[in-house]
Amino acid sequence: MFKLDRKLLTTASAAAALAIITAGCMGGSGSTSTGTTIKDGKATIDGGTTYPVMNNKTGPYYVNAEAISMKINNGRVPTANELAAWDKDVMPDGTGLPEGSGSVEDGEEIYEAQCVSCHGDFGSGGGGYPSLSKGNAVDLQKTLTNNRWKDPEADGPTRVFGSYWPKLSTLWWYIKDGMPHPKSKTLTNDETYALTAYILNINEFEIDGVEVDDEYVLDREKFLKVKMPNEAGFEPNIDGPNALNDVRTFYANPTNFGAIKVKVSERCMTNCQNDTVSVRRIANGGIKDFLPPIDSTRSLPKEEKVAINPVEIYENNCAVCHSGFLSPASAEWAGYTAKGMDKVYASAIHGTEGGMPAKGGTTLSDADFKTVVDYLVTGKTK
């Protein structure tokens, strides 16, 4: 079986021998550690300590070592259909990516109908949701070395899909599984290809030397030829059969990730600072829009409001989309209320094809939600 070489070290002698390696970094008050940063003779994957199960203990915890290493035959084998139904992930090499196709043109149409309210015109962002493009991906990838340490007013790095993400498969998979946010898993494979094509278009991609222009039609074969500008922009390496060793090696060196190791006896206790430091205070009042506001008093709360507050519900649930279109008391409402308030209520309560989620994603009663609709239409609360 596979397992022997992967098992945790469980013999006391082996663990004791390994403990010597890190003994210089241990000690100090209150330590209950029997830990080590070495496992199976290799550095730990995260550069941290591990607590092998020894003598029915792991670190400070007792454990039924026999029970946790028994072969327990629970559950059942899934059917082929069940596996197919849930195994929908898409990997960079195309594993899991179905056949299909979609055009930039179709993608733009779907985007305008279902995505623009959160992601903004041409993927510019808005409502707190991420931007999908800031322009040419290849150019923007070069901004990733920008750093605002010396000059806080300088331009920072631009991290959007085109300039930052290492793999295209991530985009297709996430759109198919997680989008549109209020009603995910409703897009077909072709629609997902179309949206992918549109996002490649607004990030000014080329595939195999061909510009992804407004006429472009993306399919599986072309998809797998896409080169992401920042594919080599990440460390440690996680690809290939030696990936785990590469990760272990990376985290074995604290300077790779801004960490510092020191012996307890050698840590600095006096004269630890150079003269260049100063006290930096919060600028411009800082961020204060805390909900609810910071308050540590124990005085009795005010009487709870029985009625719902339509304005608050609007701000929290509706404004992200409705602030731009059909905002409170907007003249645009006339075109809808002309057909009768019952139709407006019904659309609001049950949702619409145009992207309005049922009851705006709230769990209010129909009657309560109608008061929210009333507020949107009239701009007034009763």
Added chain:
Amino acid sequence: MDNKKSNQEIDRRDFFKKAAMSVTAIAGTSLISSNARADDPAIMHHVPWGQVWGDPVTKNRYGVPSKYEHNVLRRNTKLLASGNFRASIAVTPIQESMGIITPNGLFFSRSHGGVAHVDPAEFRLMIHGLVEKPIVLTLEQLKRYPSVTRTHFIECPANGGQEWRGPQFNSVQFAKGFMSCAEWTGVYLKTILEDLGLKPEAQWMLAEGSDNSEMGRTIPIDKVLDDAMIVWGQNGEALRPEQGYPVRILLPGWEGNLCVKWLKRLEFAAEPWYCKEETSKYTALKPTGKAIQHFYANEVNSTVTSPSPEIDWSTLKDGDLIEIEGLAWSGMGTITNVDLSLDGGKSYVETKLKGLVLPKSWTRWSYMHTYTKGDTLLLTSRAMDDAGYIQPTIDQEVGVMGVESVYHRNAVETWEVNAKGEVNHVQIRS
């Protein structure tokens, strides 16, 4: 009688006045004001709850906090919210935390598509890919495995991540409260795998949630076969929906985002998945232009929780002996030492660890301080762990990571106590 009594009271009052004056003369400051000896109505009167029936035991079949604790709440800010607070975070009031356990109702809440409400009867966990035997488990079948119980913090690696370029939040809840600590109950993943048989080429495991974002992350086999758990218990009861009810992954010490909630599927493969949250986010961009991916463990960290910007020292009197208290934690091991600086990091003194000191858990530390009214202090804590790591200074960390990393900021943090005893968040840096 009455006259005599009141005369005696006058005499006593004179005595205390004189005593107060003499103490004042000795200490050079007013320790006992004339108001201090007014009779306290809370003692002199019957209290309203002392003369009537309280609630019957039949009320509150599931208990709730005292109504007076209504300000001890998770809080959020629009800065850290996508749209309708469905891809957002609400953070723990660690200024009010006691000990090392966060009550379930105050455990920080982060989701990428809102808090899902999973029907336990329809919960299924599928485990497949590079295993000899794939399986599907119901919740009942999952909970039949032998359980283990562990106290671990979970921390969002963006804890403190808004402050790379300077302090922004005058609040310990927002500066350090993207984390909580609980006692978790579940099964080791390695126990389940004993029966399934992992194939030798398996290097990675995908953990996928059933929520609307189908949140997924790639986890290396090393962790799966070490201390990774599938948990269903949180502080002695079922997980809260915000923590992934009925079941989440727990990777002790690692990024909260890796501890996938509302768990649905585990798949083993030779190559990693490049999930959305491990590429577009949860990567730390360095000044070299390279970003660290698969940045697993939350590094050693600490903060002063008392005093805090929220609960300061403005009501302390000169000469009061006061405990400076805080939390230390490391996703890379067990806390061994916490040092405290009163001068912003020029010099440090050792503090005492308190209570249980557990691996990859919140750890309490304590230092007794005599408060001098009018003094200004710069309180900086600095923790070490048993892997040998020490918290860097801001300059040290930024020297390697720059200021654009967003995630995994663990440099020392400083509270400035001003002459009034008010506490403000500052940073000591070049």
